[in-house]
Amino acid sequence: MKEKNLYKIGEKLGITETEIKATLKRNRNKIIAGAFIVLAIVFGGINAYQPLRRPISINDFDFFMRFF
Amino acid sequence: MFLKKFSPKSAQYELTLQCNMRCIHCNCSAGEKRQSELTSTQWNMITKQLADIGCKTIDILGGELFLRKDWFEISQHVKECGLELLFVSNGTLINEETVKKLRELDPYAVAISIDGSNPSTHDSIRGLKGSFERCRKAIKLLKEANLPTTMITTVNKKNFNELPELRSWLLNKGIAWQLQMAIPLGRFQKDLLITKEDFYATALFIASTRRNYSLKEIPIIGAHCFGYFSGFLPNNVIVPNWKGCQAGITSIGIQSDGGVKGCLFLPEDFVQGNAKESSLYEIWNNPEFCSYTRNFDAGDLSRECKKCKYGKKCRGGCLATSVSITGKKFSDPYCFKLIEENNLKN
Numbered sequence: 001m002k003e004k005n006l007y008k009i010g011e012k013l014g015i016t017e018t019e020i021k022a023t024l025k026r027n028r029n030k031i032i033a034g035a036f037i038v039l040a041i042v043f044g045g046i047n048a049y050q051p052l053r054r055p056i057s058i059n060d061f062d063f064f065m066r067f068f
Numbered sequence: 069m070f071l072k073k074f075s076p077k078s079a080q081y082e083l084t085l086q087c088n089m090r091c092i093h094c095n096c097s098a099g100e101k102r103q104s105e106l107t108s109t110q111w112n113m114i115t116k117q118l119a120d121i122g123c124k125t126i127d128i129l130g131g132e133l134f135l136r137k138d139w140f141e142i143s144q145h146v147k148e149c150g151l152e153l154l155f156v157s158n159g160t161l162i163n164e165e166t167v168k169k170l171r172e173l174d175p176y177a178v179a180i181s182i183d184g185s186n187p188s189t190h191d192s193i194r195g196l197k198g199s200f201e202r203c204r205k206a207i208k209l210l211k212e213a214n215l216p217t218t219m220i221t222t223v224n225k226k227n228f229n230e231l232p233e234l235r236s237w238l239l240n241k242g243i244a245w246q247l248q249m250a251i252p253l254g255r256f257q258k259d260l261l262i263t264k265e266d267f268y269a270t271a272l273f274i275a276s277t278r279r280n281y282s283l284k285e286i287p288i289i290g291a292h293c294f295g296y297f298s299g300f301l302p303n304n305v306i307v308p309n310w311k312g313c314q315a316g317i318t319s320i321g322i323q324s325d326g327g328v329k330g331c332l333f334l335p336e337d338f339v340q341g342n343a344k345e346s347s348l349y350e351i352w353n354n355p356e357f358c359s360y361t362r363n364f365d366a367g368d369l370s371r372e373c374k375k376c377k378y379g380k381k382c383r384g385g386c387l388a389t390s391v392s393i394t395g396k397k398f399s400d401p402y403c404f405k406l407i408e409e410n411n412l413k414n
Contacts, residue, residue: 006272006300009265013273014232023276024300 074362075122076352077318080129080332081111083139084324087131089158090195091183092260093222093250095333095388098131105324108138110344112145114322117348119149123320125176127154129332131324134161140169152176156220159206160199167213179218179246180207184226185233193226207243217243223270224250224260231273240285247274248291249402251392253335261393264407270294271404275301293386297378298404312383316358320348330358333388360397361387371399372406 003024010020084105087098106114115126126146133139134157146153153173159180170178180203184190187200210217221227221234231247238245249267252258262270274290281288295310315321315330315338322328327339328351340358341351351357360368366380371394373384384390385400393401 003300009269010272010276012266012269013229015269015272015276019276019280020272023272023279023302 074317074352076118076320077123078125078127079118079123079319080127080321081114081142082130082322082324082332083111083128083133083142084131084136086135087158088135088160088196089132089199091158091181091222091255092193092195092226093183093224093256095251095253095256096131097254101131102323102325106326106344108141110326111142114343114348115142115146115149115151117343118320119151121349121352123151125152125154127156129156130158132158132161134166140173143173143175147173155179156181157206158194158199159203160196162206162209164209167209167215170210170215171213175215177216177218177244178210179220180210181220181222182207182234183221185230185237189227189230193224211242218246219243220246220248222248222250223262223266224256225262225266226260228262228266228270231270235277235286235288238286239281242284244287244289246289246291247294249293249389251293251389253333253388253392264402264411267294267402268404268407268411271298271301293389293400293402296382296385296400296403296405299408301404310382312364312381313361313385313387315387316361320352328357330361331388335388335391364398369398370394370396372401372410373399373403376405378405 006020006024007017010016082096084101085096085098086101087094090099118126128139128143133155136142143153153175154177155170155175156179162180181194182190182200182203183193184200190200190203191197207217207219219238221231223231235245247270249262249270250256250260252261271290271294274288274294277286277288292310297310313331315334317330319331320328321330321332321334322343323332323339326342326344327336328341328343328348329338340356341354343351361383364383369376369379369384373379373382376382384398385403387397389402390397390400
């Protein structure tokens with residue numbers, strides 16, 4: 001479906017193009033949020049994927065072994 | 069084991085079929101009473117049985133519920149059984165005395181139907197002159213009494229264009245607004261059914277209102293018929309997590325003559341048992357009861373829903389809409405995904 005069709009449909013109830021654009025769900029926001037989290041992890045030094053530096057990391061092999 | 073899987077979270081009571089209005093969209097053709105309607109003792113027994121099998125809320129509808137002189141007594145028993153109450157009325161019989169009683173009952177919502185932004189549209193749809201003013205007065209009384217008030221608008225071709233005006237009227241009044249689509253059941257004629265494009269426009273209207281106004285300014289919601297699986301409209305706008313028709317799974321409907329259905333809005337031929345003859349425990353636990361939803365299989369889907377990737381989860385949308393429009397179960401054509409794919413493609 002093309003977005004311009006939505007604008008035409010929206011006109012029936014007086015919904016403007018701007019209002020429709022603001023309403024539609026966008027994956028762009030999710031991508032931006034995802035990128036922001038990745039950057040925060042990288043630059044913030046919160047590296048969950050370095051098991052040896054985090055004794056209780058679930059990626060740490062010892063973490064699983066302690067239950068045996 | 070059966071009970072654990074299916075427990076009626078909510079029940080709808082058609083307290084009476086008697087009504088002082090003759091709405092063009094009435095799905096049960098309300099007007100005259102049914103033959104041998106349930107007595108208050110029978111309703112109270114039903115309430116007790118529902119509470120015993122785990123029901124949490126009772127929606128009291130009609131006809132017009134306030135035409136029954138024992139409405140308060142029946143509702144009071146619902147509260148005594150520890151269940152939540154909701155009333156759906158046409159609003160014309162609500163006065164100071166009714167509001168006082170409603171306050172005593174502490175319902176979680178009182179819903180009044182308004183189907184037009186002006187007396188001419190509303191009165192012509194509802195078949196009662198002067199009802200527009202009476203309904204607005206009822207809403208005012210309910211609000212003044214601090215009762216949680218909802219306005220229900222059933223959208224058809226006659227009032228579709230008036231939605232923006234209705235919104236302007238409701239703004240900042242603290243009244244919730246539920247929009248639902250009129251479907252060709254009972255008295256409603258198919259030629260007044262909104263088109264799929266208008267249906268989509270209504271959903272867009274709900275979504276954009278939610279986006280552009282705060283819930284404090286106007287708490288708007290689409291009924292469950294406003295679904296499903298749109299690629300454009302946000303999921304949380306209409307039905308947050310649609311899992312298919314809930315008839316016989318979490319919902320049960322009881323007609324004023326004792327007839328039991330999975331959902332009160334399903335046509336008469338979905339009645340499976342009578343509360344006068346068997347207990348609700350027996351009816352609910354009968355493996356045949358609502359087997360169409362309880363034992364649903366993706367192979368039950370019909371028409372375009374058959375090849376839909378969401379078919380198994382969506383179960384073909386609203387069953388009442390599907391049956392009333394297509395004559396088949398599990399193929400609601402008023403579906404966002406379908407409309408986006410077929411009607412709005414070019």
